Amino acid sequence: MNNHSSPTGSPAVEAHGLVKEFADMRAVDGVDLTVQRGEVFGVLGPNGAGKTTMLKMLATLLPIDAGEARIFGTDVREHPHVVRQLLGVTGQYASVDENLTASENLMLFGRLQGLPRARARTTGLELLDQFGLMEAADKPISQFSGGMRRRLDLAASLITRPPLIFLDEPTTGLDPRTRGEMWTTIRELVRDGCTVLLTTQYLDEADQLADRIAVIDRGVKVAEGTSDELKSSVGRSTLQLQLVSSDDMPAAARVAESVLGEQPVLTPEARRMNIALQRSDQAVDVLIALREQHLAIESMTVQKPSLDEVFLALTGHDTSEPDHPSDDPQDDVADPHNLETVR
Amino acid sequence: MTTISRSPDVTADPAAGLPTHVSLADTFSQTMTMAWRATLKMRRNFEQFFDVTIQPLLFTAMFAYIFGGAVSGDVSKYLPILIPGLIAQTVLTACVATGVQLREDMDKGVFDRFRVLPISRIAPLAGPMVADMLRYAIAATLTFATGIAMGYRPGGGFFGVFCAIILAIITGWSLAWVFTWFGTVGKSAQVVQGYSLMVMFPLTFLSNAFVPASTLPDWLQTFVKFNPVSHVVSAVRSLANQGQFTGEVGWALLGCGIVIAIFAPLAVRSFSRKI
Structure with a gap:
């Protein structure tokens, strides 16, 4: 046993006062987050709210400027290598290799994570089957549709069956039908006992998938609760x-x-x-x-309430006008920077 | 913890007992997997081979016929000087491509996935470099073959030529660390290419690769003497033309070692920091 091992039953994700500062602004400004094991936790917010930045810090892709983060009790900063073994990450940034075929990609990621060649191949085939990509197994990724691409991205994160999956905007840019298929896939993951932390711009996506939702705006958590709790705060x-x-x-x-x-x-x-x-x-x-x-x-x-309305209700400004001067005394978000600059 | 319904096992600690570092054996196998990926890419983008196929053929013929008469009196006398020089030059050009391609690769999403995988930080860098040794081998072999077709008869025989090719590959792999470092610090592939050529041209032309150093002005001779490429060229010449392991081979290998010692840590450090 290593000294980084935690007390049993620690949450899948536990973050306190996470801060990420970029040159001219705080992209993440003191966010607390607790994701319990086995739940789907949704982080909801408009483009540039700091969702992806936060996820990247938790995934060891970005250094944490202040605050602390633990994954299954393991400190992210102290033991990034342990954290990487517990995580599967899927997002627009962490994708697959476009020069390789689907099965070659799965072979690559399986081998990199220490699977012997034969196991890597069978695991790859199982995943291709599970994600309905069997027919496209030997096609170059350039011929894949957006939905197939996302499914392969997800499959590549699941090779070692990590107990925690980060999904960064898993359906952004997909058509409604493909989005529905993706949702089904994510639900199946959860049935297998995975803990999922997902970010989304869509209220209905968080509604469909997440047990609990945190609403993030300008790097600050403005609300947290179940989908029903959030919606009743806005009016359904x-x-x-x-x-x-x-x-x-x-x-x-x-x-x-x-x-x-x-x-x-x-x-x-x-x-x-x-x-x-x-x-x-x-x-x-x-x-x-x-x-x-x-x-x-x-x-x-x-x-039905749109994300705009949830935002209006929670923050006093809407998602499309981040620079709108705050006229709501409850608006605790003081930072009027242009959100377009946040990545 | 009472609200959890789905998780089948909330008491086991998934983080327990996981290694905190990548072992050396795993680093090696991950590097070889990355090399396998690079060879797959090479097979699909055949233009990656142009600089190690077309260039040796073209440059050997061109340089031999243009400079042969001026430098050595005739082409066949020039070939023993030229071929080892050209090998150094082609391998260096191939090294530049190693750095440029790494830069292009790093801009793609797959590199972010490599970063979140529990793998050695050096594997995504070292893998393509291992695969590129194949390109250096092709470059060196083709240059020799073209020379032989034009009438070059290496005095070192098969063994001498073989050793010369091995030395060229080692040189390529070592110098590639310089350009890989450029690859990790350059803002774009074009910038990396620009920097690399700025370094590569003086290194190859301000050496004894194409002309005997004695014909150069004194100040330039001093530079040529300390240029590691000169030692590589001299070493390749002694191996290919005489089949001898001279002191130059030792200097060349020492130079390669120094380049690795400086640039490999630089490259790995700037790569790990890059987001």
Whole structure:
């Protein structure tokens, strides 16, 4: 036994006050993170929020500027080699070799991790089979579609069956059908007992896959909880109403408030009001109440919350306008740097 | 810990008993795996062989017919001087390609995966260098073959030529560390190529590779005397033309050793730091 061995049952990932500073900004600014064994933990945030930087620090790809990180109780800075043996990493950066075929790639990564040639070959074939890539086994990667490429990336991370997998934006840029297939693959991984830490820009992806979600913005964790907890903090959906007459606005707002107990957001110039719903069928309650008060509606839609809305609710600014001046006193993110510069 | 439902085994410690360092045997086998990868790449990009196939053929003919009369009176007398010089030059050119290709490789995603694998930090560097020894061998053999086709009769016989080729390969592998280091510090493949050529041309032309050093001005002779390439050229000449292991062979090997001792640690250090 080595002296780095940990007390049994330590979390898969445990990070305190992680900081990464680049030339002109703090890409990760004091993030705490605990991922329990066997769970799927989602890190949700817009482009440039610091998700990938954080993952790279945990994966020994970037030096940790401040704070500490442990993988299964092993200090990342002290024993990077041990951490690398516990990890499989898949992301746009850690990909496969484009000059090799799929089976050659798996052979390469198997051999590099100490599998004897025969075992490397059989393991490679099993993975190709599991990921539906058998027919493409001997094709050059350049002929692969985006989805096949991602599946091969993932397969290459699984050769030694690491207990912890990092998936950095596993479906960004994939079409909806391929994304669904990828989700199925990830769920199967978890059934095999893997712990998964995934980053994503999509709320629905975190919703579909993750047991718990941390929302990261400008290098800071702004919220953490289950998907339901996060969504209820935003309202699950929004009822958007446009009234026939702007004179009805105050009355309609009162009705909505009396039904749902929450003030709607009004846009009087457009005769529009947005009402946050806990459940979609609450829309019906509001509509019936409005009809009873003879308040005429010109149009209505029910919208699911987008990542933008979760962000608006959690941080007071939306995902596309990182430089938007903060008008929300609860916005604890003080750093107004342009997020495009973060990588 | 009560919320965990899926994990089949929460008490076992997966980190327990894992080695904290890569063993020497593993480093070797990982390097050979990386070399295998490099040979697969070579087979698919055949243009990687141009500098060790076309160039020896072309340069041998060109240099022999252009400089032969001026330097030695006629072509056949010039070949014993030229061929060993050209071998040094072609192998050095092939070394430049080693560094440039490494740089291109490092910009690709697969290198990040290499970095997160529990493998020796030196293997991704050393692997391609081992595979490139094949290219140095091709370059040296083809240069000899072209020379022989043009009428060169090496006095060292088969054994002398064989030893000369081995020395050329060792030289190539050693000097490749210089260009590999360039590869790890250069911003792009073009920059690496630029730096490398700036180093390679003075090293090969300001040596005794193409003309006898005695014909050069005094100050240049001093440089030529200390240029490691001169010693390699002289060593290859003595092996190929006389079949003799002269002191030059020792100097050449010592020079190679010094180059490795300086540039291998530099290359590995800057490679490990690179993200």
